Amino acid sequence: MTETPPAVEKVDPIAEAIDALLEKYPGAVSHDNRQGYEGVVVEASKLVEVATTIRDELGFDYLANACAVDYLDDGYFEMVYNAASIQAGGPPLSFKARTARDEAELPSLVGVWPGADFQEREAWDLMGIRFQGHPNLRRILMWEGFEGHPLRKDWKEPFYEEEAKPFSSRWPDGHQIRSEQKNPYGMNVQYPPGFAFEAYESEADPATYAGMGVTVQQEGLKTGRMIVNMGPHHPSTHGVFRMVLTLDGETIVELQPVMGYLHRNHEKIGERNTYLQNMPYTDRLDYITSMANNLAYAIAVEKLMGVEVPERAELIRVLMAELTRFVNHTWAIGFLLNDLGAFYTPALYVMNERELILDFFEATAGSRMMCNYMRFGGVFADLPERIGGVVHDDHERMRSYETMAFLEELIFERMPRFLDQFTDLLVQNEIVLTRTQGVGILPPDKAIAYSAAGPVLRASGVPYDLRRADPYSIYNEFDFDVAVRYNGDVYDRFLVRFDEMRESIRILQQVYPRLVATEGQPIFGGKRAYQVRVPPGESYGRHENPKGELSFYVVSNGTPNPWRYHIRSTSFINLTGLSEMCRGHKVADVVAILGSIDIILGEVDR
Amino acid sequence: MDSDEIRDPYDPNPVPPDLRNNVVLARMEDLVDVIYDWSRARSVWPMFFGLACCAIEMIATGGARYDQSRFGMEIMRPSPRQCDLLIVSGTVTKKMVGPIVRLYNQMAEPKYVLSMGACANGGGPFKEGYNVVDGIDKFIPVDVYVPGCPPTPGVAAWLYHAAQAHRGAVDPYCALVQAHPVGRGAGSRAGSRPHRPAPRAGDPSRGAEGHRSAAGRR
Numbered sequence: 001m002t003e004t005p006p007a008v009e010k011v012d013p014i015a016e017a018i019d020a021l022l023e024k025y026p027g028a029v030s031h032d033n034r035q036g037y038e039g040v041v042v043e044a045s046k047l048v049e050v051a052t053t054i055r056d057e058l059g060f061d062y063l064a065n066a067c068a069v070d071y072l073d074d075g076y077f078e079m080v081y082n083a084a085s086i087q088a089g090g091p092p093l094s095f096k097a098r099t100a101r102d103e104a105e106l107p108s109l110v111g112v113w114p115g116a117d118f119q120e121r122e123a124w125d126l127m128g129i130r131f132q133g134h135p136n137l138r139r140i141l142m143w144e145g146f147e148g149h150p151l152r153k154d155w156k157e158p159f160y161e162e163e164a165k166p167f168s169s170r171w172p173d174g175h176q177i178r179s180e181q182k183n184p185y186g187m188n189v190q191y192p193p194g195f196a197f198e199a200y201e202s203e204a205d206p207a208t209y210a211g212m213g214v215t216v217q218q219e220g221l222k223t224g225r226m227i228v229n230m231g232p233h234h235p236s237t238h239g240v241f242r243m244v245l246t247l248d249g250e251t252i253v254e255l256q257p258v259m260g261y262l263h264r265n266h267e268k269i270g271e272r273n274t275y276l277q278n279m280p281y282t283d284r285l286d287y288i289t290s291m292a293n294n295l296a297y298a299i300a301v302e303k304l305m306g307v308e309v310p311e312r313a314e315l316i317r318v319l320m321a322e323l324t325r326f327v328n329h330t331w332a333i334g335f336l337l338n339d340l341g342a343f344y345t346p347a348l349y350v351m352n353e354r355e356l357i358l359d360f361f362e363a364t365a366g367s368r369m370m371c372n373y374m375r376f377g378g379v380f381a382d383l384p385e386r387i388g389g390v391v392h393d394d395h396e397r398m399r400s401y402e403t404m405a406f407l408e409e410l411i412f413e414r415m416p417r418f419l420d421q422f423t424d425l426l427v428q429n430e431i432v433l434t435r436t437q438g439v440g441i442l443p444p445d446k447a448i449a450y451s452a453a454g455p456v457l458r459a460s461g462v463p464y465d466l467r468r469a470d471p472y473s474i475y476n477e478f479d480f481d482v483a484v485r486y487n488g489d490v491y492d493r494f495l496v497r498f499d500e501m502r503e504s505i506r507i508l509q510q511v512y513p514r515l516v517a518t519e520g521q522p523i524f525g526g527k528r529a530y531q532v533r534v535p536p537g538e539s540y541g542r543h544e545n546p547k548g549e550l551s552f553y554v555v556s557n558g559t560p561n562p563w564r565y566h567i568r569s570t571s572f573i574n575l576t577g578l579s580e581m582c583r584g585h586k587v588a589d590v591v592a593i594l595g596s597i598d599i600i601l602g603e604v605d606r
Numbered sequence: 607m608d609s610d611e612i613r614d615p616y617d618p619n620p621v622p623p624d625l626r627n628n629v630v631l632a633r634m635e636d637l638v639d640v641i642y643d644w645s646r647a648r649s650v651w652p653m654f655f656g657l658a659c660c661a662i663e664m665i666a667t668g669g670a671r672y673d674q675s676r677f678g679m680e681i682m683r684p685s686p687r688q689c690d691l692l693i694v695s696g697t698v699t700k701k702m703v704g705p706i707v708r709l710y711n712q713m714a715e716p717k718y719v720l721s722m723g724a725c726a727n728g729g730g731p732f733k734e735g736y737n738v739v740d741g742i743d744k745f746i747p748v749d750v751y752v753p754g755c756p757p758t759p760g761v762a763a764w765l766y767h768a769a770q771a772h773r774g775a776v777d778p779y780c781a782l783v784q785a786h787p788v789g790r791g792a793g794s795r796a797g798s799r800p801h802r803p804a805p806r807a808g809d810p811s812r813g814a815e816g817h818r819s820a821a822g823r824r
């Protein structure tokens with residue numbers, strides 16, 4: 001079931017919307033006049049009103065991103081919102097609100113877009129902006145009681161060396177100094193003597209439990225309500241993720257996700273790194289789709305730099321992104337079934353296919369999983385001539401293939417065949433049907449309100465795919481449909497992935513002949529350099545990752561390091577709707593629902 | 607196994623040379639330990655516990671191509687009570703290190719820890735982060751370190767013991783048991799591991815120090 005979304009109109013809807021806003025709120029809304037910036041700046045006191053107008057009257061009903069930027073020198077925090085239109089598509093309208101650095105406070109937009117919930121909590125946690133009217137403003141990634149707000153520019157981590165890389169101690173002389181030697185404590189973590197991990201209970205737990213609606217145990221044989229913790233070590237959570245459930249018998253009354261167990265300070269490290277140094281870090285966001293993450297970051301920075309990407313590089317990028325999408329969706333389905341009880345068998349089939357695609361990645365990029373392949377202006381290397389023999393030289397049994405022949409067989413035979421087989425086996429499977437149909441329903445209006453993205457959004461009947469809605473790279477040159485399903489339950493989220501894989505194969509089959517035709521053409525636009533020159537400004541590069549919208553918000557001030565490096569992470573924001581989906585279902589369904597959202601903790605916690 | 611391995615130098619009845627590779631003379635308790643070590647080394651049950659990116663490669667090792675069940679390791683259990691190997695597969699954060707230590711403490715003896723990837727070994731690419739712990743070995747004793755980011759499943763990375771067995775040539779035991787044989791008391795890593803009780807065969811009056819198994823002698 002596929003549907004072509006309405007065509008994008010030619011008039012510039014952003015300029016129109018800005019004009020309408022300026023007219024309606026004279027004084028409260030003004031152009032963002034800084035060089036390289038777009039959108040409008042909104043007076044904090046009018047923020048909720050303006051946001052409601054943007055949503056209801058101007059039609060930008062989907063809050064794609066909300067993040068905070070610390071302008072240390074100017075003495076204010078800025079909250080950046082990007083709202084897009086589901087109906088019309090096109091780029092998002094960006095509007096900003098400012099608050100002084102001390103006593104930072106802004107009105108919360110959760111009432112307008114519930115999808116702002118986690119993003120505002122993150123801004124509070126990492127940047128220290130208080131949101132008035134937020135229903136549950138507590139730390140989300142760090143723990144309650146953590147000192148300071150780490151993403152502030154004047155906050156220094158324990159292993160702090162210098163503001164920006166490359167550190168002068170190591171470059172250009174190349175001295176190696178271990179961070180432990182620079183830190184007076186030698187370590188970045190210390191526990192008081194006699195600290196017992198067993199006895200320790202997080203300070204945040206009582207507060208979490210308090211909001212969970214547990215009543216006093218009832219008399220007699222009636223079931224009382226109780227709180228159950230799932231995770232952080234639980235096989236169904238696909239990583240270190242914790243859910244606190246209030247149960248009435250076996251029925252879920254309330255659910256709260258607790259995250260941050262894999263918060264690796266990506267953004268803080270990213271702001272110390274140079275632009276290019278961040279590329280390998282993006283691999284480690286959503287570690288199944290590293291190629292696509294690279295692409296997302298490259299798009300954001302290229303938008304600032306304004307480099308041209310040659311055709312062959314774009315083709316290779318699309319090839320990689322779609323192969324990644326295939327890998328991700330098969331993996332998601334395999335592990336959804338794993339959660340449903342088909343322990344490991346479908347996953348084993350999935351891994352077989354994955355290995356083949358990873359062989360191709362390894363031969364091309366040099367690494368199986370962490371590819372670090374895209375560059376600003378192209379890709380790192382052209383496709384190799386042969387696959388297999390190069391990488392596994394000492395493996396006698398490993399044959400080597402010609403790359404293009406390998407790809408041809410993969411794209412035209414192996415992948416469609418695997419998909420057909422997988423569809424035959426799974427789609428009408430009785431157990432899958434009974435376990436997934438009607439479970440975890442997310443209606444379309446809620447999906448939009450919660451800023452869900454990717455397959456989760458499209459399974460709810462919203463045909464919104466950035467490859468069509470806000471095209472990037474060369475996706476507008478390919479013929480494909482946006483997969484969409486209408487029930488919004490686990491089964492539809494499961495099916496929509498099959499549809500998307502079919503569309504991916506369709507795209508790949510169009511890419512292949514063009515790859516053959518462009519053999520030998522340049523794969524890099526502009527000059528290769530260790531340090532790219534990025535003009536000052538902001539850029540919000542949107543990209544449809546397999547799991548949904550993965551975008552980077554980058555602010556440059558002209559130095560070799562990004563001033564702000566924010567990741568709009570799909571997995572994180574998709575979780576906003578989790579408790580809505582789970583309420584009223586049984587404990588066993590939570591596992592299926594979480595599996596169908598398909599989160600990766602590296603991206604949730606960053 | 608070379609019979610020299612087990613033969614006691616003071617044994618009044620040495621094995622005649624022509625019988626060397628066919629006969630094993632050993633004390634009963636030594637032999638039981640050997641068999642015990644051997645069988646345990648070949649049925650290591652890792653914990654089904656993924657931390658970060660490395661976990662994906664850990665799972666891939668269970669797939670058909672790398673097939674860890676060759677080593678009797680295919681049974682991965684989520685419960686720490688049923689496992690003997692904790693694979694720390696990824697970045698350890700300050701928020702997560704507590705639960706990891708708890709999981710380790712809940713495992714039954716004898717237990718081993720494999721630190722997989724740069725992050726678990728020493729912080730890895732995220733070491734500078736404010737929430738990242740620079741190495742799990744500061745909190746629990748680690749037996750085997752596997753380098754890589756992530757270690758590929760193919761390069762005998764954490765299918766380590768195959769490689770270990772080839773290099774050692776004489777010792778068929780897996781690296782884990784070499785690193786910490788049954789009842790050997792203080793571990794190989796800077797004495798970080800306290801003496802731990804392990805089920806032992808033979809005379810209980812023989813202390814851990816006097817214990818000699820084929821693995822222990824190396």
Ligand code: SF4
Nearest residue numbers: 659696723724725755
């Ligand atoms: S070592 Fe590399 S692959 Fe493994 S968890 Fe750390 S960053 Fe991820």
